[in-house]
Amino acid sequence: QQQVKQSPQSLIVQKGGISIINCAYENTAFDYFPWYQQFPGKGPALLIAIRPDVSEKKEGRFTISFNKSAKQFSLHIMDSQPGDSATYFCAASKGYSTLTFGKGTMLLVSP
Amino acid sequence: DAGVTQSPTHLIKTRGQQVTLRCSPKSGHDTVSWYQQALGQGPQFIFQYYEEEERQRGNFPDRFSGHQFPNYSSELNVNALLLGDSALYLCASSLPQGGTEAFFGQGTRLTVV
Numbered sequence: 596q597q598q599v600k601q602s603p604q605s606l607i608v609q610k611g612g613i614s615i616i617n618c619a620y621e622n623t624a625f626d627y628f629p630w631y632q633q634f635p636g637k638g639p640a641l642l643i644a645i646r647p648d649v650s651e652k653k654e655g656r657f658t659i660s661f662n663k664s665a666k667q668f669s670l671h672i673m674d675s676q677p678g679d680s681a682t683y684f685c686a687a688s689k690g691y692s693t694l695t696f697g698k699g700t701m702l703l704v705s706p
Numbered sequence: 707d708a709g710v711t712q713s714p715t716h717l718i719k720t721r722g723q724q725v726t727l728r729c730s731p732k733s734g735h736d737t738v739s740w741y742q743q744a745l746g747q748g749p750q751f752i753f754q755y756y757e758e759e760e761r762q763r764g765n766f767p768d769r770f771s772g773h774q775f776p777n778y779s780s781e782l783n784v785n786a787l788l789l790g791d792s793a794l795y796l797c798a799s800s801l802p803q804g805g806t807e808a809f810f811g812q813g814t815r816l817t818v819v
Contacts, residue, residue, distance in 0.1 A: 637813075638810035638813050641807050644807070693754055693762050694739075694798075694808060696748030696750070697748055698748050699746070699747070
């Protein structure tokens with residue numbers, strides 16, 4: 596059973612554009628929703644995270660939007676840059692930080 | 707401040723063999739989790755160690771076992787390797803409170819031939 600569904604699988608965005616990645620979860624006990632960025636040959640690195648008591652969180656060019664009633668959350672990357680080209684994973688957890696990951700979105704930002 | 711370090715970075719093993727992977731957590735972290743990331747997939751939770759005990763376990767067979775030492779470092783052992791065990795094995799460390807940030811190492815790429 597896949598508890599976190601992520602879409603799209605891949606995404607191509609022009610430099611300066613907005614990248615949007617969506618995730619949906621099933622387990623209402625989840626209370627922590629991070630996004631991770633992973634470059635080839637590297638481990639995932641935390642990008643931004645949100646808790647269900649807020650609907651939006653912004654850090655620089657990265658924004659998480661959270662819809663508790665729909666059990667959905669999304670990552671928006673504003674002014675996308677070629678250096679943002681990576682694989683992005685949404686995740687969710689409850690309790691002691693054991694993360695359930697989505698399948699990932701491969702983002703390519705064209706120059 | 708060193709982050710999470712894993713060794714070795716790459717490993718090639720033969721089907722049926724046993725392998726041990728190692729992880730040193732970020733300074734100040736006492737909880738270590740292990741994940742398996744197959745090619746093109748998201749990481750899958752294997753198990754978590756805290757106070758030298760396995761606290762939680764994902765849906766992995768008993769061939770996967772682990773250990774945590776008093777200095778919080780950890781080992782992942784896989785017995786009777788299968789071709790399907792080929793993956794990137796990630797170690798993450800965190801504080802024991804729920805929902806805190808998990809820091810990942812660069813992973814160990816295991817290839818089973």
